[in-house]
Amino acid sequence: MLRKNILALDIAFGPAAACLLRRDGSILTAGGQDERPHSQAIMPLLEGLLKRGGMQWNDLDMLAAGIGPGSFTGLRIAAASIAGINSGLNLPVIELSSLAISALQCESEKAVHVIEDARAGLAYCACYQGNKALMQDCCMSWDDIGQLEPEGYTAQHTDKERLSGWLYLPPSTPRPVAMSRLLLSTARELNDIESLPRVATPAYLIASQAERHAPQN
Structure with missing residues (x-):
């Protein structure tokens, strides 16, 4: 069984979610309801989580981040925060799908599609059963999603009106708790920890709005 102190952060869909897995098997979670901008609120959130666990930064063995897809700004801040923390620690970083975290918030034994509006006529889409991906994270047009068999x-x-015929499954588990479950199952399956990256690379899947409207050379 993996015995590591692992700190994780996800900001893909609004409020920050953080969790701390400890070597003794205990799990601490925290959600960001701070009204300050993420850039100002993230470090106090993480420092508070470490303090609750009686730990300091150099007690960590690994880091983890939700890499998206999701809000471009949130993904960038999460990746930058992990990079800043790791600049002096050089710890392995576990990359987590933010859509997989969303699926685990439903606590459904059946397959759960995660469908998030990506704007510009596109949507982020995936399908998970527990922590197992039945359809990998991807970006689809709403027209293509309309061709899928409606499920949960x-x-x-x-906007729920865009998915008429589908069964909406409201999140029932706090996002930090769902992330801790995904992190725990992912960490247990790791075979070569040292080969993990030292930075989190956001999975944008599509170009940003600024990039889409940039003049072509």
């Missing part, structure tokens, strides 16, 4: 789905920000 969850979302943080998608």
Whole structure:
């Protein structure tokens, strides 16, 4: 059984979610309801979590981050925060799907689609059963999603009227708790920890709005 102190952060869909897995098997979680901008609130959130666990930064063995897809700003802040923390620690970083975290918030034994509006006529889409991906994270047009067989789905920000015929599954588990469960199962399956990256690379899947509207050379 993996005995590591692992600190994780996800900001893909609004409020920050953080969790701390400890070597003794205990799990601490925290959610960001701070009204300050993420750039100002993230470090106090993480420091508070470490303090609750009686730990300091150099007690950590690994880091983890929700890499998206999701809000471009949130993904960048999460990745930058992990990079800043790790600049002096050089710890392995576990990359987590933010859509998988959303699926685990439903606590459904059946397959759960996660469908999030990506704007510009597109949506982020995946399908999970527990922590197992039945359809990998991808970006699809709403027209293509309309061709899928309607099933149970969850979302943080998608307009339900766009998915008529689908069964909406509201999140029942706090996001930090769902992330801790995904992190625990992912960490247990690791075979080569040292080969993990030292930075988190956001999975944007599509170009940002600024990039889409940039003049072409």
